[in-house]
Amino acid sequence: MAKTNPGRFFEDYSIGQVIDHAVPRTVSGGERALYHALYPARHALYSSDEFARSVGLPASPLDDLAAFHIVFGKTVPDVSLNAVANLGYAEGRWLKPVYAGDTLRSSSEVIGLKQNSNGKSGVVYVRTRGTNQRGEIVLDYCRWVMVRKKNIDAPAPETVLPDLKTVLAPEDLVIPEGLDFTNYDFTLAGEPHRWGDYEIGEQIDHVDGVTIEEAEHMLATRLWQNTAKVHFDATFREDGKRLIYGGHVISMARALSFNGLANAQMIVGLNGGAHANPCFAGDTIKVWSEVLDRAETAAPGVGALRLRLVATKGGAPFALKGEDGKYRPEVLLDLDYWALIPR
Numbered sequence: 001m002a003k004t005n006p007g008r009f010f011e012d013y014s015i016g017q018v019i020d021h022a023v024p025r026t027v028s029g030g031e032r033a034l035y036h037a038l039y040p041a042r043h044a045l046y047s048s049d050e051f052a053r054s055v056g057l058p059a060s061p062l063d064d065l066a067a068f069h070i071v072f073g074k075t076v077p078d079v080s081l082n083a084v085a086n087l088g089y090a091e092g093r094w095l096k097p098v099y100a101g102d103t104l105r106s107s108s109e110v111i112g113l114k115q116n117s118n119g120k121s122g123v124v125y126v127r128t129r130g131t132n133q134r135g136e137i138v139l140d141y142c143r144w145v146m147v148r149k150k151n152i153d154a155p156a157p158e159t160v161l162p163d164l165k166t167v168l169a170p171e172d173l174v175i176p177e178g179l180d181f182t183n184y185d186f187t188l189a190g191e192p193h194r195w196g197d198y199e200i201g202e203q204i205d206h207v208d209g210v211t212i213e214e215a216e217h218m219l220a221t222r223l224w225q226n227t228a229k230v231h232f233d234a235t236f237r238e239d240g241k242r243l244i245y246g247g248h249v250i251s252m253a254r255a256l257s258f259n260g261l262a263n264a265q266m267i268v269g270l271n272g273g274a275h276a277n278p279c280f281a282g283d284t285i286k287v288w289s290e291v292l293d294r295a296e297t298a299a300p301g302v303g304a305l306r307l308r309l310v311a312t313k314g315g316a317p318f319a320l321k322g323e324d325g326k327y328r329p330e331v332l333l334d335l336d337y338w339a340l341i342p343r
Helices: 029-038 047-056 062-077 213-225 246-256
Strands: 018-020 083-094 102-116 119-129 137-148 203-211 266-275 284-296 304-314 331-342
Touching: 018 062, 029 062, 029 213, 062 083, 062 102, 062 119, 062 137, 062 246, 062 266, 083 119, 102 137, 203 246, 213 246, 246 266, 246 284, 246 304, 246 331, 284 331
Parallel strands: none
Antiparallel strands: 018 102, 083 137, 083 266, 102 119, 119 137, 203 284, 266 331, 284 304, 304 331
């Protein structure tokens, strides 16, 4: 009996299958410090316990995307170890903040399957839930990933495409208990712009750029315990390059968006996302945003902005798709999310 895990292939999945992922992880302040070392992350609520207490939280939580990466990383050995690429996201909700000392684990349910026309791979749709040590769901999201077949002669499963929301409604968003931006300190946060200063349709060039380094990517991918072969093994791709983990691009883009969106403090919803083109070491990421919607919330002083976050490898701002409707070759990421901001 083989002792090693070769990972699941496309023909190993079935609709309704539930996978409990191994190796729970207890987080500490070390994760937060290392996250801020890897990315130019400066949002005040995630940098200062005192700032977090001033807006009603017991302490500074782990960054939203750090929590996402940990929950995501648990799923990789069972969902995307043999992936060609991670394709997209939908219906993501951050339901509870994650604090130092919390222990996170993940489980996933297969909600969709579609074999590709070449018969060599297929797309697997899963809904993943991350829970803490109290059994509370801290994060819930859907993603779809292209996975290789081991046996190309294996029969194609019945195609099932899940009916996923294209956009989370404001009432779908969960505001952290106690959050209150009434006495929000704009000086400490770094910018004066509040909810009412952003107009629907407004576009923001975040100006700054970061060149992706192989060493930083490898450190980040190990930190999140992401074992997908395309990120580690240069022989696993025909071009001999290690693919940069898409979450690394997301976190870098979010951190760069601070310049212009410093007060968009908490991500609470992920409407959709696409890794439009592969990213490799040496690419320089630049970022722009578009305000897609605004909503009030019941929390005192708290508003929500729906934002499009676009990362490019040095492309001109505000250029997304060509005349053919396809993403331009320099576009790396197109992310649609809800963030909380003081009103």
